[in-house]
Structure formats: C-alpha cells, structure tokens
Amino acid sequence: xxxxxxxxxxxxxxxxxxxxxxxxxxxxxxxxxxxxxxxxxxxxxxxxxxxxxxxxxxxxxxxxxxxxxxxxxxxxxxxxxxxxxxxxxxxxxxxxxxxxxxxxxxxxxxxxxxxxxxxxxxxxxxxxxxxxxxxxxxxxxxxxxxxxxxxxxxxxxxxxxxxxxxxxxxxxxxxxxxxxxxxxxxxxxxxxxxxxxxxxxxxxxxxxxxxxxxxxxxxxxxx
Numbered sequence: 001x002x003x004x005x006x007x008x009x010x011x012x013x014x015x016x017x018x019x020x021x022x023x024x025x026x027x028x029x030x031x032x033x034x035x036x037x038x039x040x041x042x043x044x045x046x047x048x049x050x051x052x053x054x055x056x057x058x059x060x061x062x063x064x065x066x067x068x069x070x071x072x073x074x075x076x077x078x079x080x081x082x083x084x085x086x087x088x089x090x091x092x093x094x095x096x097x098x099x100x101x102x103x104x105x106x107x108x109x110x111x112x113x114x115x116x117x118x119x120x121x122x123x124x125x126x127x128x129x130x131x132x133x134x135x136x137x138x139x140x141x142x143x144x145x146x147x148x149x150x151x152x153x154x155x156x157x158x159x160x161x162x163x164x165x166x167x168x169x170x171x172x173x174x175x176x177x178x179x180x181x182x183x184x185x186x187x188x189x190x191x192x193x194x195x196x197x198x199x200x201x202x203x204x205x206x207x208x209x210x211x212x213x214x215x216x217x218x219x220x221x222x223x
Contacts, residue, residue: 030191037157040168044078047170052144052214053085054135054167056156057092057101057125065104067177068149073108075172076147080114085145087118087214089135091125094223101125103223120214121221128152128190129197130205132160132167139214141165147172151183155194162198 042048055076058069065073079085088109092101102121110116120139125131135141143166146156150171160167177183197203212221 025192029195030188033158033191033194034154037154037161037167037169040157040161041153042168042170044075044082044084044170047079047084047145047168049084050143050145050168051085052087052089052135052139052141053079054089054091054131054141054144054146054160055105056128056131056146056148056152057090057105060099060101060104063104063107065108067175068172068179069101069105070108071174072147072149072172073105074174075170077109077112077114079145079147079170080109080118087120087218088114089120089122089139089141089144089214091122091131091135093126094123095126116219117217119221120212120218121223123221123223124205124207124209126206128156129159129194129203130207132156132163132165133205134208135160136163136165138209139212141214143167145170149173149177149183151180151187155187155191159194159198 053076055072058072059066060069076088080088090102090105092105094100094102102123106119106121109119122131122134124134135144146153146160146167146169148156150173153169153171157167157169
C-alpha cells in the first residue's frame with residue numbers, strides 16, 4: 001500500500017511539474033510572439049500602401065458572417081477604397097460543400113463595391129499558418145497587409161514574417177465582441193503551436209496547388 005502511494009505521489013508530482021513548466025514555456029512564447037512584430041501594426045489611417053491585403057477568415061453560418069469576420073472585411077474595404085491596397089486575398093475554410101467562408105466573404109465585399117477582378121479566393125485557408133504559407137507559395141505574395149483582429153494579429157504577423165513575407169498588419173476591431181475571453185485563451189494556446197510550426201516542425205499546409213499570379217485577374221480563383 002505504501003509503495004502504491006509513493007508511486008501515485010511521484011506520478012502526480014511529475015504531472016504537476018510538467019504542467020508548470022509547460023505553462024511557463026507557453027507564457028514565454030506568447031510574450032515573444034506578442035512583441036516581436038508590434039512595430040509592424042498600423043491603424044487604418046497610417047498604414048503604408050501594399051499591393052495585397054490578406055483577409056483571414058472566421059466563422060460563418062451559411063452566408064451570415066460572424067461579427068469578427070464582418071469587421072475584418074469592412075476594414076479591408078476601407079483600405080481598398082482608400083487606395084492603400086489593390087488586391088484582396090480572402091483566405092478561409094472551404095473544405096466542405098456545406099461550409100464556405102470564402103464565398104461568403106467574397107459576396108460581402110462585392111456587394112460593397114470591390115471589383116471582382118481584384119478579389120482572389122484562397123479556399124484552403126484552414127489555419128492562419130496555411131493562409132500565410134499559401135499566400136507565399138501559391139499566390140506569390142512577398143509583401144502584404146494582414147487584416148485580422150487585435151487578439152489574432154501578433155500571431156498572424158509572426159507567422160507571415162517568419163515565413164519570409166514582408167507583412168504589416170491592421171487591426172479590424174470595430175466593436176466589442178462577446179467571445180473576447182474565449183478568443184484570448186485560444187490565442188494563448190495557438191501561439192505555442194505557431195512557434196512549433198515555424199521553429200521545429202516546419203509544417204507544410206494541408207494543401208498547396210498550382211501557382212496563381214496575384215497581379216492577374218481574381219476571377220480565376222472562383223469555384
């Protein structure tokens with residue numbers, strides 16, 4: 001009985017120690033990612049011109065956009081109308097017939113005056129990492145503005161710049177979001193995965209595909 005208690009204590013102690021050091025490591029990674037490219041975050045008004053804006057997808061319900069995604073697209077439209085960007089690369093999850101972020105995103109911006117030829121659709125942006133990797137390797141992007149929410153922007157810029165893209169960012173926060181606490185917790189964990197994707201695993205995206213010229217006509221990316 002005594003030996004069993006000793007073994008149980010050791011297992012619990014090791015588990016607690018592991019969780020403690022994992023938490024410390026995640027905190028260090030989060031701090032590193034949050035601060036590394038903070039100087040590359042701009043407001044809508046002072047962001048320098050870039051040819052391409054990468055708009056990262058988020059939750060949709062049929063053709064109804066989440067508040068988070070709607071604000072990302074409204075920010076992209078503002079930059080487009082203001083001449084700060086010339087092409088929109090809409091990257092999201094379209095891995096299933098009955099779930100399509102990308103066409104919902106496109107419909108929203110077209111209805112608000114963005115020329116369809118200036119809209120490129122990335123149907124395999126399943127993760128931020130995939131979206132940035134495919135922006136570089138499929139669409140040939142080497143410089144861009146990343147448009148996403150404040151909680152997400154440091155990780156997106158970290159991934160893009162570490163992949164060799166000269167990426168700057170604009171926060172799309174136009175209101176308070178009900179899911180802020182959940183998003184912040186999720187982001188804390190996602191930072192760890194991003195760090196391992198970049199520095200250790202050198203992960204490939206789920207799909208690549210033939211090269212698409214981002215300076216051409218975006219209609220070729222329609223499905």
